Amino acid sequence: MNSLIILPILIPLLTGIILIFFSKNIPVQKLISVISSLLMVLSALYLAVAVYQDGIQTMNLSNWEAPFGITLVSDMLSALLVLTTSVIALACLLYSFRSIGKERESFFYYPVFFFLVLGINGAFTTGDIFNLFVFFEVMLMASYVLLVLGGTKIQLRETIKYILVNVISSALFVIAVAYLYSVVGTLNMAHISERISQIGQPGIVTVIAVFFLLVFGIKGAIFPLYFWLPGSYYAPPAPVMAMFGALLTKVGVYSITRTYTLFFYHDTGYTHGLLEILSIFTIIVGVIGAIAYSDVKKIIIYNVIVAVGVILFGVATLTEESLAGSVFYLIHDMIIKAALFLLIGIIVKITGTSSIKKMGGLIHQYPGLAWTFFIAALALAGIPPLSGFAGKVLIVRSGLESGNYWGAGIVLLSSLFVLFSVMKIFINVFWGSPRAYRQQEPVPAKWLLAAPAVLTAFAVLYGLGTEALYPIISLAAETLSNPEIYINAVLKE
């Protein structure tokens, strides 16, 4: 047993609780939250190192043996995701300090922020399907608060939609878990996998698999269940938007990846065929949205949908190489989406509008912002040697190898359109003649730029260090493609 595994969950929990006591003392809140975010990043880093060196880490909560109690399991994939989440949370937190405003800060913005991180880290770490639901709920509760906090008209409207969609999908989630439990009689994910392979995935389990796809598809915004996302993610301020766009949908994607590699891998012709078709449609819809809109926020939000499709296409192909590609792309996308959302947050703050037609010439006044955005945009599209490249190469190559020329072609083509959509932002916002913008208050652009600049630097390093990182990523993919490794680590047989 290793106590490290609980720390990325425990630290945000305790921080959130302690911050409630200081709800009116904002400087203390900031100090505590920075310290504990740093601790969280460190513990996540140690955890990732421990997983890399000693294999999968587990912890049986309450000291109940594996199939009976709740088990926390940290394999390479979840350790990497927890680490990425912690880093992004730190960046968004630092960005919030100068942009979120007094009203939100004194009404529990920081505590709720940490509860959100708690839910995300928990969902990535848990090895129990019902506990996954619980962490989803923790995360969703926090996201409801973050979405509505501030109480502007658009926020209230979108929060109602968001809560409605998520309450329904949570209800479906419980029903799906209940169906699965009634068939296999266990909730421990490793044990479920073992039981399903014993009974050889009869038809009912395939039905449950599709049901799970429906549930996680709503959270992860795949076609045709993405309908709520463009509206809801549009409403909150930039750091919240970054947390949502970079992390929340990825929890859904992670859950699909986990269930479709660990549980439902016996009837791939049906389940993964379906996932493949849906992922391709998700890419197409995302690309259409990204090109069609001339609103910076909307363009980036539709790019979130494109990325979900690309990652899931790799999962659907289900070879070790394609899974490695998906893991590569997943982490890349979390980092770069957070950076982009924070960057457009600055742009919107400076110009006071989010329509690219009303902007122009920002490069003269804010060259740092412009070039950071440029690099981030290239990385998003996957221009070598930046971070999006390696993942896409692996996904496309394995797609071609498995004979899915259409899918691989669409993934390739989508990069081109993604590049077009972000370059549209770059050209319209940064080039041209500068305009006069009315700002209510001066924008601390240098401070705000720090967080996304560091994230972009991470993305660049992630791209340059692909070769060095490949063993780590392929370890994650190996566990995904061989469920026995996961099962043995949890049940210790």
Place this chain on the structure above:
Amino acid sequence: MKTNDLILQTVSKVILFLIVLFSLYMFFAGHYHPGGGFVGGLMTSGAIVLMLLAYDIKTVTTILPVDYKKMIAVGLLFAAGTAAGGLLFGVPFLTHAFTYVDLPLLGKTSLHTAVLFDTGVYLVVIGVTMTIIQTIGESE
């Protein structure tokens, strides 16, 4: 309109203590019998709500000058602290410990760390319920 709530006020003064006592009984019964922090907390907040009905928010806040949002935090701290305490002793998160001791008057009594955890639940339930009810009540 001025309502005559003399009977309600007089009765609730007496009933209040009975409810609180019973809720404490329920709370301590919780580990081996039906009950526990959740239902105990609900019952205690029921008592406070009765007071709110019989009198008004101002009177109740002078009697119980508690910030219920802080109470949630204290409760969470109890629960999370008990859960995390196990880590210091090298056992997994949430592991509990218990022992039996002979106390004067009570005889053989089991002391269980789950009570601390349940205290947390109790406080959180009161805090959340009262925060919700006060927030709704205040707007009138």
